[in-house]
Amino acid sequence: MLNNILRAQVAELAGRVNGQVEESLGVLELTVNYPYALEALTVAKDFADVPCDFLHDLAGMDLEDHLEVVYQLSSLRGPQRLRIIARVERENPVIDSATPLWKGADFLEREAFDMFGIVFRGHPNLKRIYMWDDFEGHPMRKDYVIESREQRAVMRVRKEGE
DSSP states (O other), X not given: OHHHHHHHHHHHHHHHTTOEEEEETTEEEEEEEGGGHXXXXXXXXXXXXXXXXXXXXXXXXXXXXXXXEEEEEEOSXXXXXXXXXXXXXSSSOEEEOSTTTOTXXXXXXXXXXXXXOOEEETOTTOOXXXXXXXXXXXXXXXXXXXXXXXXHHSOOOOOTTO
């Protein structure tokens, strides 16, 4: 019964935000374009009777023609689970931050920024989390160029004074 209530509310939300609903491995998925992501997350967090109010994970994905931000949601009060997938433009990957809804999104968004170059508008401290500050590029993007095996095989020696 809970699942039917969640399905109905996700279907209603999908109509409101021009989203698509599917089910994958027993989890409902709502796919939206980036301008609707924060609205979808806000509504899902406050669903009547079946709130998806806990952010388990947030990850970036590169699908070559576009990027995605995947939000894994569940409930602190019930068994419901929901995955919200926000499509982001590849050339201008900007999306609203989920940190106003969940403080735990902070480091997850920084990771997606560092690895994929996705900019989270309104994030309180958006900076690299793994790579050094002057590192160029985003290593998890499919168009990121890595050095050849020959270049990696060459031993790098530090000069004195460096």
